[in-house]
Amino acid sequence: MSAPAKSVTPQGSGWASLCRSVGSNMLMLKRKILVSVRNCLWMAACAMACSSCGSRQSAQAFKQGQLAPAPAAISADCEASTTPPPGATRVYIALRDGIDGSGQSVDDARDGTTDAIFDSILRCYEEGCSGPRAVPPTENLIVCLGPGTFQTLGNYDALSNIPHPTAQGFRIGKGWKVHGQGPDQTTVQLSNYLAITQSNNPQNLPMGTGTNLVLTTASDSASGVEVSDLTVDANYPALKQLASQNGSKALNLEAIRLWSARGGNWIHNVNVINAAGEIGDTAQIFETFSVVVGSVIPNSSPLDNSGNIIENVAVSAFGGGKGVGIAVFNATAEVRNNRVTGYNIGYGGWSLGPANFHDNAALDSTYGFNIDSLINNGVRIESNHIASSHGYGLVIGGFGVYENLVIRGNTVAVRDPQSIGLLFTGNVAHSVVAGNTFLVEDTGSGATAIRNIVNTKQAGLNGSNIYQSNVIDSHLGVAFDAPSLLSLNCSFGNHDEKGNPRSDMADTSAVPCVTLGNI
Numbered sequence: 001m002s003a004p005a006k007s008v009t010p011q012g013s014g015w016a017s018l019c020r021s022v023g024s025n026m027l028m029l030k031r032k033i034l035v036s037v038r039n040c041l042w043m044a045a046c047a048m049a050c051s052s053c054g055s056r057q058s059a060q061a062f063k064q065g066q067l068a069p070a071p072a073a074i075s076a077d078c079e080a081s082t083t084p085p086p087g088a089t090r091v092y093i094a095l096r097d098g099i100d101g102s103g104q105s106v107d108d109a110r111d112g113t114t115d116a117i118f119d120s121i122l123r124c125y126e127e128g129c130s131g132p133r134a135v136p137p138t139e140n141l142i143v144c145l146g147p148g149t150f151q152t153l154g155n156y157d158a159l160s161n162i163p164h165p166t167a168q169g170f171r172i173g174k175g176w177k178v179h180g181q182g183p184d185q186t187t188v189q190l191s192n193y194l195a196i197t198q199s200n201n202p203q204n205l206p207m208g209t210g211t212n213l214v215l216t217t218a219s220d221s222a223s224g225v226e227v228s229d230l231t232v233d234a235n236y237p238a239l240k241q242l243a244s245q246n247g248s249k250a251l252n253l254e255a256i257r258l259w260s261a262r263g264g265n266w267i268h269n270v271n272v273i274n275a276a277g278e279i280g281d282t283a284q285i286f287e288t289f290s291v292v293v294g295s296v297i298p299n300s301s302p303l304d305n306s307g308n309i310i311e312n313v314a315v316s317a318f319g320g321g322k323g324v325g326i327a328v329f330n331a332t333a334e335v336r337n338n339r340v341t342g343y344n345i346g347y348g349g350w351s352l353g354p355a356n357f358h359d360n361a362a363l364d365s366t367y368g369f370n371i372d373s374l375i376n377n378g379v380r381i382e383s384n385h386i387a388s389s390h391g392y393g394l395v396i397g398g399f400g401v402y403e404n405l406v407i408r409g410n411t412v413a414v415r416d417p418q419s420i421g422l423l424f425t426g427n428v429a430h431s432v433v434a435g436n437t438f439l440v441e442d443t444g445s446g447a448t449a450i451r452n453i454v455n456t457k458q459a460g461l462n463g464s465n466i467y468q469s470n471v472i473d474s475h476l477g478v479a480f481d482a483p484s485l486l487s488l489n490c491s492f493g494n495h496d497e498k499g500n501p502r503s504d505m506a507d508t509s510a511v512p513c514v515t516l517g518n519i
Contacts, residue, residue, distance in 0.1 A: 075179040075229055078144035080106055087140050088175075093121060094146035106146070115151040115191040122170035126218055127163060140175035145230065147181050151191040155213040159202055160259060160296075161220060171218035172225055172258075178215065180230025183271035183314075189233040190214055195248055205286065209279050210239075210248040216257040220297055223260035223305075231271040232256055234290075236319030240276070250278035253319065255290045261297050263305040263331055272325075273317040277344075280322025287322040290315050290343075294329035301330075302353030308333035316341040324348045324370075325362070328355055335360060345370050346386070350400075354378035364388040367395055368412070372425070375401040382406065387413040387441060397425035399458035405431035406519055413441035414449065414476060421449045421476070424484065426459025428452075432519050434468040439497070440475050449476040450505075452484035463488035466513040467505060470494045478504040490514075 076082060077090070084090045092101075094109035101108035103121075112118035123129070128137040156169035164171075172178065180186025193210040196203060205211055214232050217225060234253035243251050255272040258265045270291075277288035291313060295305040308331055315325040315338070325340030325347060332353040339361040340346040346362025349355065351374040358380065362368035368386030371379065372395065386393045393412035396402055405428070412421040421438040438449035449472045452462045462484040472478065474496040480486040486505065490513035494505040501507070 074181050075144075075177070077142045077177055078179050084142055085140075088142055089125075089138050089140065090142040090144065091121070091125070092144045092146070093118065093150070095148040095150070106144075109146060112145075112150050115153055118150050119152055119168065119170045123164065123167070126171055126173050137173070139173055141173060141177070143176065143178045145178070145180045145186050145188070147185045149187040149189050149233075151189050152214065153192055153212070154190050155216045155257075156192075157194050158218075160216075160218070171216055172222060173218055174222045174260075175224045176222075177226040177228075178230075179226075179228050182229050183231045183269065186230040187233050188214060188230060190235040190239060190253065193239050193243065193248070193251060193253065195246060205252070205279060206250075206283055208248060209250045209252070209282070210243050210246075211252045211279070212239075213254045213257055215255065217259050220259065220261045220295070222258075223262035224264040225258050225260070226266045226268075227256060227258075227270060228266070228268045229270070231273065233273050234275040234319075236274040236276040236317075240319065250282050250321070251276050251319070252279045252286060252288050252321070254288050254292075255315075256292070257289065258293045258308075259296055261295055261300065261304060263293075263295075263333075264307040265293050266308070267291060267293070267310045268312050270313045272313065272315040274319060275315075275323060276319030277321030277323035278319070281320070287324065287344075289324045289327045290318070291325065292327045292329070293333055294327070294331045296330070302332050302351060302355075305331035306353070310335045311337050313338045314341075315339070315343070318342050325365075326360075328352060331355070334358075339363070340365070347384075349379075350374050350376065352376045352379050354380070356380040356382070357384060358382040359384065361385045361387075362389070364390075366391045368392065369394040369396075371396045371402065372398045373400050376403070376405070377401065378404045380406045380408075381410065383409045385411050388415055389413075389419060390416060391419060392423055393419075393421040393438075395420075395423045395425065397423075397428045397455075397459065397462065399456055400427060402428040403430045407431065407433045407436065408516075408519070409435045411437045411439070412449075413439050414447045414473075415441045417446045419447045420451050421447075422451070424452045424462040424465075426454040426456060426462060426484075428462040429464045432466045432468070432514060433470065434466065434514070434516055434519075435470065437471045438473055438476055439471075440473045445475040447476055449473070449478055451479045451481070453481045454484060461488070465489045467491045468493055468513050468516070470505075471497060472502055472505070473497050474500070478502065 091103040092109035093112040096111040100111040103110040125138040125141050153169035158164050193212040196205045196209045199207045232255040253276045275290040279286040293308045324345040325343040328349040330351040333355050335357045337359050341363045343365050345367040346365045348370040368389050414421050491508045492513045494502045
């Protein structure tokens with residue numbers, strides 16, 4: 001088997017990140033299996049490399065004008081003229097250089113000038129506190145942040161469902177709403193990381209590394225959370241410098257993690273920067289998720305954690321290592337109008353119900369989109385834009401179940417000769433691939449638009465799928481490797497950029513396989 005033209009090391013999905021917080025050996029084992037599965041994918045892609053050349057379509061116009069956070073607008077929750085709804089509490093926090101107010105208004109805001117002060121205010125609402133500023137544990141808290149950069153220790157040494165072991169950092173409670181004044185006005189930034197100094201540690205991370213997370217929920221009951229109108233900065237450049245001084249060899253830094261049993265979470269108009277997944281390079285079972293929504297409740301269904309929305313989120317400036325920009329697991333969600341740039345995996349998920357990923361952009365990634373484990377049923381991936389991918393546009397399948405998917409109207413710009421636009425790796429069935437466009441970018445001529453393989457003994461063949469009305473550039477190939485043959489599917493109306501039928505995706509039906517308006 002020929003070697004790849006350049007070194008690309010696909011990574012696994014991030015089961016280990018879950019294990020570190022919930023202590024699940026089962027999840028860690030699944031994660032190790034996933035790593036070995038993905039390591040096979042690049043070699044599979046190499047087998048399809050082709051030396052043919054030809055004119056290629058420029059994707060520059062395709063890459064321009066991609067998605068970003070919406071124009072800044074202060075949330076109605078924080079407008080001075082509004083009154084918090086019944087059962088809700090509102091607190092204003094600003095940078096006031098030591099002048100601490102009541103927090104009841106913009107002009108009399110609490111002072112959040114230092115990380116210690118900022119965290120103590122929110123930790124009091126999270127867990128309750130006594131003293132002159134005594135408050136009980138508070139649900140349905142509206143946090144209104146003023147302009148400027150608020151430093152925080154974030155999650156620091158806390159574990160989900162357990163009180164803070166030290167008086168540091170804060171977490172988000174049930175029904176909390178955290179609002180800034182716009183991503184260009186308000187930033188919440190990590191000020192430090194947790195150094196892992198013992199081999200036996202609650203985070204289950206290698207000794208000599210470091211970790212932290214900016215915004216996360218306190219417990220599995222913390223549903224109905226909203227985060228909006230701010231920048232979340234994991235601060236990798238500064239913390240990496242600090243880590244080097246302290247002898248910490250690698251950092252995992254994440255931005256937003258909303259774990260809950262019931263969902264109803266909304267992340268919108270947010271800019272996420274400077275996350276990192278360096279520990280994934282030193283020990284490949286560790287992978288980070290910059291923005292993630294999901295549930296770790298045992299024996300739960302994705303339908304239990306529903307009503308989640310992630311929209312108008314830009315994720316960029318990844319510090320390095322292994323990481324996913326936006327992920328959903330064991331939940332249903334609508335993920336729309338987001339942009340992820342420069343990540344190993346742009347978007348991903350596992351154990352998904354009828355989630356809908358649409359109108360997103362993934363740029364400069366190894367995987368644009370990836371689902372590769374457990375039971376996934378009814379996922380829709382529509383009208384997304386994937387460009388400058390170094391390995392794969394979309395990768396779906398493996399051990400597990402992948403049924404009733406709709407992959408429709410996406411545009412995938414294939415960049416390198418070893419790249420694959422859409423790769424099914426096993427057990428993908430009863431799904432629709434329709435109306436997608438696979439085009440050539442840069443040196444992508446000779447690459448593969450669509451390929452079907454079975455990459456692990458635990459996976460069955462891909463079959464009973466529909467391929468209809470896809471536009472595949474004439475300089476790209478198509479392959480259905482046995483036992484996942486084209487004849488096991490319905491193919492109709494697939495053609496190249498000039499409208500010529502694709503001989504490698506010849507019609508297997510005299511009529512359309514499906515009425516597209518009915519899916």
